[in-house]
């Protein structure tokens with residue numbers, strides 16, 4: 001079977017407040033602000049904020065719905081943590097950096113021989129910086145985070161599951177991953193060349209109650225894997241249907257992307273997506289990315305109402321290319 005998805009594109013989580021989310025991703029994790037837009041389903045305005053590494057690469061894009069109306073319930077059947085790769089030897093930097101920002105962090109852990117620090121977003125979401133000497137993707141830099149310490153992009157998601165077997169079958173048979181190791185309660189799956197951006201880790205938690213599936217602050221809503229084009233999404237949908245995963249969604253127009261969703265047996269929602277022509281640069285230049293709120297055409301006639309209902313946010317100058325140089329000159 002030919003598998004059309006080659007790694008991650010984005011991971012989407014539900015945050016609480018919008019400004020604290022912007023501050024966390026741009027100043028604590030050190031990502032660039034890639035896009036400010038809104039959730040494209042339904043009619044209630046909710047921000048959809050996008051952050052990425054320097055080159056906006058698929059596999060580095062963290063997105064959030066700051067949704068404080070209802071808290072989520074963390075549990076199994078959810079993403080337990082999202083790991084970003086960092087250069088080997090930089091964990092002492094990150095430990096001090098988190099301390100300076102009063103970020104909740106755990107002691108250094110190890111999984112499959114790789115050291116990591118788990119740390120938490122203000123809403124409770126768990127993230128990790130994990131050392132990976134093989135990942136050379138270019139991170140974004142900030143006044144505090146230089147190129148040598150920056151986050152390169154995703155290593156991958158850690159998914160909490162009560163049972164391993166059926167989620168394993170989904171990632172292997174439907175998505176073309178192969179099982180490459182078991183380390184205590186962790187089961188590792190990799191696709192293609194493996195390693196950063198091509199790894200899914202299952203965390204076996206048989207006694208953990210199921211987490212919520214709704215938008216709810218402090219929970220991850222879905223992971224998205226990347227295909228080259230809409231044909232790749234159609235091919236993935238055909239694989240799901242051939243295998244009997246009949247709840248694969250239609251291919252949806254997300255303005256910057258096309259998306260198709262299927263919930264895996266362990267409960268985690270898995271999106272397949274490909275870029276629309278222009279992708280993030282469809283409605284603003286690379287320099288301007290992240291500087292202002294963009295609405296899809298079908299929401300433009302409600303702009304005043306939508307903007308009025310959203311928490312105002314301020315994006316740090318260092319998080320957008322258009323103003324970053326000014327910050328660097330004045331440092």
Ligand SMILES: [Fe+2]
Nearest residue numbers: 012222224271
């Ligand atoms: Fe998505």
